[in-house]
Amino acid sequence: AVAWEAGKPLSMEEVEVAPPQAMEVRVKILYTALCHTDVYFWEAKGQTPVFPRILGHEAGGIVESVGEGVTELVPGDHVLPVFTGECKECAHCMSEESNLCDLLRINVDRGVMISDGQPRFTIDGKPIFHFLGTSTFSEYTVIHVGCVAKIDPEAPLDKVCLLSC
Numbered sequence: 001a002v003a004w005e006a007g008k009p010l011s012m013e014e015v016e017v018a019p020p021q022a023m024e025v026r027v028k029i030l031y032t033a034l035c036h037t038d039v040y041f042w043e044a045k046g047q048t049p050v051f052p053r054i055l056g057h058e059a060g061g062i063v064e065s066v067g068e069g070v071t072e073l074v075p076g077d078h079v080l081p082v083f084t085g086e087c088k089e090c091a092h093c094m095s096e097e098s099n100l101c102d103l104l105r106i107n108v109d110r111g112v113m114i115s116d117g118q119p120r121f122t123i124d125g126k127p128i129f130h131f132l133g134t135s136t137f138s139e140y141t142v143i144h145v146g147c148v149a150k151i152d153p154e155a156p157l158d159k160v161c162l163l164s165c
Helices: 036-043 157-164
Strands: 024-033 059-065 078-081 122-123 126-128 139-142 148-150
Touching: 024 078, 024 157, 059 157, 078 157
Parallel strands: none
Antiparallel strands: 024 059, 024 139, 059 078, 078 148, 122 126
16 A cells, blocks of 8 residues: 555555565565554654655564575564664663664654665655555565564464554
8 A cells, every 4th residue: 555645545556575685574464554653644744754655564474585684584484563673783772771773763754775775665666665664554565674573473463463563
């Protein structure tokens, strides 16, 4: 579901999703939910909007493929995307007092991947921007590995998807 403009109805589109690059995973989203944060940024009230974009950040899915350097996840793992990730290397991630990662801290305006500054979504070659590094209103999405939490495969994805918010 692509948000082409602020406040306009989302449009169901065929989107090309590029393979994951280094330290990224491509996830098949099986369940997603709507949060008031998605609505707020879709309406773009009091902010600089980034469009077109694929919204969504509450979801559950299965890892479809992994990029170079990803060792903690394999295809088939059940995961929840999270918009405030952990690089596990910066001072905040190493601290016992904070998890506000310097690299993967929430950024609502980025719209692109950290590794190369490019989105992984396109329609007819036109870039479609990411939202909160997760963009779960897509059948497939590409996410930095630090923004994916592996979960027990017995956990019901249709219910635990709400925990990713």
